[in-house]
Amino acid sequence: MDAAIDRNMNKYHRKAMTVEAARELLQSRVRPVEPTEVELAEAIGRRLAAPIRTVEPIPHFRRSGMDGYAIRTADIAHASAALPIELEIIEHIPCGKEPLYSITEGKAARIMTGGMVPDGADAVIMQEMTEAVEHNGRSIVRIQKKIAPGLNITPIGEEAGEGTLVIEAGEKLGAGHTAILAALGYNRVPVYRKPKVAVLSTGTELLRLTDPLQMGKIRNSNAYMLMAQIIAAGAQPLLVGQIPDDYPKAERMLYDLLASDADLIVTSGGVSVGDYDSMADFFLRWEGTTLFNKIAMRPGSPTTAGAWKDKLLFGLSGNPSACFVGFELFVRPVIQQLQGAVVDTAKTVTCLLAADYEKVNAYTRYVRGQWYSSGGNHYAKPVGRDKSSTILSLKDANCLIVIPPTKTGIVSGEIVQIIPLDGALIV
Amino acid sequence: MDAAIDRNMNKYHRKAMTVEAARELLQSRVRPVEPTEVELAEAIGRRLAAPIRTVEPIPHFRRSGMDGYAIRTADIAHASAALPIELEIIEHIPCGKEPLYSITEGKAARIMTGGMVPDGADAVIMQEMTEAVEHNGRSIVRIQKKIAPGLNITPIGEEAGEGTLVIEAGEKLGAGHTAILAALGYNRVPVYRKPKVAVLSTGTELLRLTDPLQMGKIRNSNAYMLMAQIIAAGAQPLLVGQIPDDYPKAERMLYDLLASDADLIVTSGGVSVGDYDSMADFFLRWEGTTLFNKIAMRPGSPTTAGAWKDKLLFGLSGNPSACFVGFELFVRPVIQQLQGAVVDTAKTVTCLLAADYEKVNAYTRYVRGQWYSSGGNHYAKPVGRDKSSTILSLKDANCLIVIPPTKTGIVSGEIVQIIPLDGALIV
Structure with a gap:
């Protein structure tokens, strides 16, 4: 247990951690799952x-890069249009065939692209530079121009040596x-097995997918959104369902999951300071280590994570956009690391902001955006309303625009960092 | 059958079609598969x-954007630190609960983020701006500051109206x-079913995955590469195997596949003018319509496609890079269209070339590249050796750089179009 981390952080007097510090803290905790x-x-x-x-060099034989003739360049060193050189064709070498003969003085072999160049030959002359003729029952290739040694031959190991x-x-x-x-x-x-990620939701306001709408209630969309994000990150989502309202029952369910074969547990909702925030209460009382319960960002500042033995538990915000952002910033890299990925959280993509951003904030904002290119520059502009409860604009975003803390807003044309989302810019 | 298209194009005297014309021709031929x-x-x-x-408006009730109190702004219009206003708390409204009472003069309801704002209230004041007190057994909220009507309330249908x-x-x-x-x-x-894409290879030089290497032979890597590309494009690959050397057998196999439930057939190899190019021969003699058998591009100029009834058959080049490029340019959009996608083949991404490109060519080149961002600009630079037989550099490419025909090469800093590959720039 880290001495530096308050074991049970206070629900009301939370200390905000930066996104970067939180990501590093998580990164230091994750070990890959077993290989298979x-x-x-x-x-x-x-x-x-x-x-x-590699076990063998690539290629493991001298490979022809053209359809043509394997020849000795010395034989055609004096070839010209006026005095073409004639070589006897002693063999046809298609792809996949080991040559039967070496090329000796005055001889050539017809060879196909990818074919194995016979011993003795030091170049392949392309078919279009030659003329094939029959001469007293012998097959002859007529050549009017010299070529350089090595031409159209890929040497053994050119792509990679052995080992x-x-x-x-x-x-x-x-x-x-x-x-x-x-x-x-x-x-x-040998690959890492797909991590299993349990998904839960809190909130008495949540209806099931098949329920008719009721006043004050909404259908559970975060759980399905998280499933899509988990699949895109390469893991297997396990839709566990709803965390019970009853606290002892909720606690039992969470401990059962922490002891289960799920590699990671992600909840949405119940992490802020409201009266009914079951996850915030759980993180206050549990036997694990709460790593952070406030992040210096918008949306999703109450994003919470903790470790119980070797397992991480995420409490994402219940607001759709905050839930989405919390996943992309914190859960996605963990899922990648569980699969052995070396995640460089410092890697960024830069764009020019395509519209003034006027909202000011003491915290870094992660704004849903559209990223596009024009004339060699790349631009990003916010999409939809920048409210954390908005779900419609999530589908239009192909990046998150990182808006640093500012007292004046950011004007169009300034350089901003973006986080590309899955499939961004793929035509 | 298009009158404009030569039914059986000549194998040796091919007429090159531009990439754009070929893509448009294919696009006009594809209809989506059945929905499911x-x-x-x-x-x-x-x-x-x-x-x-939408069936109902989103949201379908007035939603609180904060933890706080639903109030009538008229009641607190004169609130100040010196003369705070006290309102009686008549109800607690968590998320998911329909309020029991309307808010009338002097009353308030405690409400959670996402909760349903009761009738009569015209704003929600955030918890942090208030003080809750008990007064003669009554719950009271004390407010020192007025707020604007509508504050912290998301109106019905703000995100989307009905329909x-x-x-x-x-x-x-x-x-x-x-x-x-x-x-x-x-x-x-309702989604489109996954198109089934049959994958075949030609070439007597091809060993199976489990075969030991032999002189002159290589293992079949294109079929597996194509499987990965097909999966990334959203379809289901069917690995059929090797096209027999024996022409009548090869022909029967291809017709059987054309008549099968495969939605698309993709072959690699055998499309150039070599002596053993079975696919080129098939496209010469078959009963379908050959749409093109030469593309004005490098690598992959012998890329061939034809239509037999409503089914497309692709003959991609056997060189790994040419096969890869042929798939990305021609097969991927077809697979997307089979799933109902509206593919905009004119959509491009622009970058600055990060290194001189000196190779000249009469045809457009699609060069494997790495795309990265720096200081608001985006750069692309070629990776590996630009030889179509090179497979190692394929894994390092996150884009294809489009190098237009040029007699002088292209210098560093010029604007180029790129085609991002799957996962490009995703951190």
Whole structure:
């Protein structure tokens, strides 16, 4: 338990932590889940649990880069249009075939792109620069121009030597990684298993999806939003449901989950200072360590997190936008780290603000925004109403714009940091 | 069948089509697959098959934006520190509870953030601006300052009125969309089914994943790379395997697939003018319409596509980078359109080229690149060796840099278009 952290932070007199400090504190707490091994096709999109090295050099044979003829450049050193050189074609080498013969003086082999260059040859001359003729029953290639040694031949190991590190552990397997793993013969791949993330909601105002609306009540949208965010982060969401109003029951449910095989627990709602904030009460009384219960940001300042043994419990705000932002800033990196990712929380993307932002605040604001490019510059502008209870504008945002604390607002054209959201700018 | 299109294009004398014309031609041919209906949790990441409108206004009741007291602003119009106004607290209104009473002169109700504002009240004063006291057994709130009418109350329908279009058909369901669908009570969601995309490879040089390397042969990496790209585009890959060397068998296999329930067929390899290019031969002789067999681009100029009845068949190049680029430019938009997406192929992202690009070409080049931001500008620089047979650098690319035809190369600092790849810039 960290001596520096108040074990049970006061519900009313909270000390705000910066976003950066909170992210670092979380990062220091997370260990990856166990590795497992899956078929290559299933590994797509997962994170690698071990570094991948080449076993053989790539390529492992001299490879032709053209359809043409494997030749000795010395043989055609004096070729010209007036005095073309004729070489005897001794073999056809398609892709996949090991050549039968070496190329000796006056000989050539027809070869396809990707084919194995025979010994003796030191270049491949492209088909379009040659003329094939039959001559007394012999196949001949006629060449009018010399070429440089090595031309159109990829040497052994040009891409990578034997034992080269080609993919680091923790990397997410995209199309390029998948191609490499296939080329290296990985039919089974070491990846981290998908972390299980339990999702709960608090609030007597929440109706189930199938319930008709009632006065004063709303349907539970945060739990489904969090599911989508958890899936996008590469984990498996477990929709647990509602935290009971009854405190002893709520407490039992949370301890049961903390002791379950869920790797992470995320709740929404009940973290502020209202009379009915069950999560705030739980974090006040529980046997775990509350890491923070106030963040110097808007929306989502009452965002809370704690550790119970090795497990993290997040209490996100119940306001949809605050819940969304709290997830993106704090929960997403934890889920990535649980899968072995090396998360650089200092990595940023810069844009020019495309509209004046007039709202002032003592805290950093994370504003839903649209990010676009024009003339080599990248711009970001706020979308929708900047109210934390607004859910409609969430779907229009492809980034969060980071508005630092300011007493005067920020004018159009100033540089701002943004946090791109999933799928941002993908055409 | 389009009269404008040569039915069987010549294998050797191909006419190059621009990337833009080829994309438009494909776009005009694609119709979405059938819609289906799935549980909301399963709909995440899929594309909507029908527009979504609100049934009730959002919010459907006057909602408090603060923890505090619902009051009549008229009652506190003359409140001051010297002469605070006292109001009787007649009710506690947590979230989810319909108020029992209206607020009349001299009365107030304690209310939580998200709670339903009672009739008669025209503002909510935040808790921190008040003092609650007990007075002769009555609960009293003491207020020292007037506030404006409407403060901290979200009016009915502020986010959206009844019957407002909130999500268009064809949109991909991210976290924000999922939240909206949950709030509107969609436990089942109309989405397009996942298109089935058959993947085949040609080439006698290809080993299976589990085969040991042999001289002249390589393992089949394109098929797995394409699977990853197909999954990222939202479709379901079907790994069919190898197209037989024997032409009649290859032809039968392709016709069987064209008649199968696969929505799209993608092959890699065998499209150039080599002696063993089975796909080029198939496109020459088949009963479908070849839409193009040469694209004015590098890599991947022999990229070929054709239509057989309503089904598209792609012959991508066998070189890994050319195969990758061919998929991103031509197959990805088709897969998106099969799921109802409105694809804007003219949408671009601009960057500044971060390094001189000296290679000249008569055709547009799509160069694997890394895209990053610095000081409000966005830069892109080529990664790895720009050879189409290179697979290692594919994993390091987060964009394709579009290098237009040029006789002099392009210097650092010039504006270029890029095509972001999946996950680009996502921290």
